[in-house]
Amino acid sequence: MANLKNLSERIKSVTSIQQVTKAMKMVAAAKVKKAQEKMEISRPYSKSTQDLICRILPQISVSDISLVEKRKVKNTGVIVITSDRGFAGSFNSSVIRLAEKEIEKLGKDSVQLFCLGKKASEYFSKRDFNVKETYFDFWKDMNYDTASNISASFINSFENNEIDEVHVIYNRFKTLASQDLIMEKVLPVDFTADYNATNYNYDYEPGQKEIVSTLIPKHINVQMWQQLLESYSSEEAARMIAMDNATENAKEIIKELKLEFNKARQAAITTEMLEIVGGAEALVD
Amino acid sequence: MSKLFKLDIVTPIKTFSFDNVSYVKCPGVDGYFGIMKNHTNSIINLTDGTISVKTDKNEVKFSCSYGIADINSDSSDDIEDKVLLLVENAEELEK
Numbered sequence: 001m002a003n004l005k006n007l008s009e010r011i012k013s014v015t016s017i018q019q020v021t022k023a024m025k026m027v028a029a030a031k032v033k034k035a036q037e038k039m040e041i042s043r044p045y046s047k048s049t050q051d052l053i054c055r056i057l058p059q060i061s062v063s064d065i066s067l068v069e070k071r072k073v074k075n076t077g078v079i080v081i082t083s084d085r086g087f088a089g090s091f092n093s094s095v096i097r098l099a100e101k102e103i104e105k106l107g108k109d110s111v112q113l114f115c116l117g118k119k120a121s122e123y124f125s126k127r128d129f130n131v132k133e134t135y136f137d138f139w140k141d142m143n144y145d146t147a148s149n150i151s152a153s154f155i156n157s158f159e160n161n162e163i164d165e166v167h168v169i170y171n172r173f174k175t176l177a178s179q180d181l182i183m184e185k186v187l188p189v190d191f192t193a194d195y196n197a198t199n200y201n202y203d204y205e206p207g208q209k210e211i212v213s214t215l216i217p218k219h220i221n222v223q224m225w226q227q228l229l230e231s232y233s234s235e236e237a238a239r240m241i242a243m244d245n246a247t248e249n250a251k252e253i254i255k256e257l258k259l260e261f262n263k264a265r266q267a268a269i270t271t272e273m274l275e276i277v278g279g280a281e282a283l284v285d
Numbered sequence: 286m287s288k289l290f291k292l293d294i295v296t297p298i299k300t301f302s303f304d305n306v307s308y309v310k311c312p313g314v315d316g317y318f319g320i321m322k323n324h325t326n327s328i329i330n331l332t333d334g335t336i337s338v339k340t341d342k343n344e345v346k347f348s349c350s351y352g353i354a355d356i357n358s359d360s361s362d363d364i365e366d367k368v369l370l371l372v373e374n375a376e377e378l379e380k
Binding site: 201 | 315349371373
């Protein structure tokens with residue numbers, strides 16, 4: 001009889017796990033949708049900023065602007081974007097794996113790390129990497145200032161010549177079921193200057209150079225913001241898929257356990273009946 | 286000819302669009318300036334302050350942080366008349 005009790009307890013616990021994973025899946029689905037909306041909204045700003053820069057850039061000499069100028073690369077900054085929480089399949093581990101590979105390639109000592117999200121922060125801090133800054137616990141109430149703060153910090157390092165190039169590694173949202181793992185260069189900024197843009201008479205105030213110098217940090221901010229959103233959407237999408245799989249698996253297990261439970265119950269009934277019949281027969285004899 | 290023009294106030298988290306604007310006052314780096322139809326094409330840095338938008342019906346005010354104004358409303362060329370205000374932060378003010 002112990003077996004029967006055991007089985008029914010296991011069924012109960014798997015069922016409650018299934019309920020939790022189902023709930024987490026639904027929460028993640030709602031969050032993906034919100035993050036996607038935010039991504040859509042930020043696009044016009046990002047596009048207009050880039051357009052403006054590309055329009056003005058051909059008219060000035062690039063070497064005046066520090067954030068565009070290419071320098072000989074001695075030290076590299078790498079920004080790794082992960083999440084604070086797990087339960088999202090291979091979302092974090094794949095980012096960390098790629099980051100480690102790239103850092104190996106660049107040389108561990110010449111890389112300064114900016115870790116976003118608890119997962120990367122913990123992983124790289126424990127392993128004796130050059131971690132310059134860590135940011136976490138911001139995902140829940142992430143706003144545009146978060147992105148500005150992060151980019152301000154690496155722009156600062158870049159301008160102080162501490163690092164000569166900045167790359168970012170993150171998951172880009174593709175579809176709900178898949179993300180692209182991407183490494184992108186953020187600094188120095190590459191622009192394909194639009195030489196074809198017809199130059200109408202424009203008044204510039206204060207001057208073209210000043211305008212571009214204020215626009216480029218903005219462009220980097222909004223890029224950072226979009227990368228954060230991409231990563232956040234990917235995280236929630238990955239979590240949604242992971243939780244969906246978990247729910248499916250739980251369903252499978254429940255089915256198997258129920259079958260086993262019914263078999264055990266049937267066996268118990270059969271034994272009981274055999275005992276009764278056996279007892280009755282013994283009486284008759 | 287109509288004296289109205291289009292205006293977009295674009296921020297990373299929201300976009301405000303107006304179709305029939307008669308006058309906009311913006312906080313430029315060298316002080317407030319106004320934009321009306323046929324303003325000369327300009328790109329101007331903005332600083333913290335208040336943007337007032339006068340449409341054909343009412344007046345709306347926004348507080349904004351630093352940004353940039355891209356004005357395309359010169360009638361002498363063939364670009365579409367439009368004023369674009371790119372700001373990091375814009376919040377509609379209570380009337």
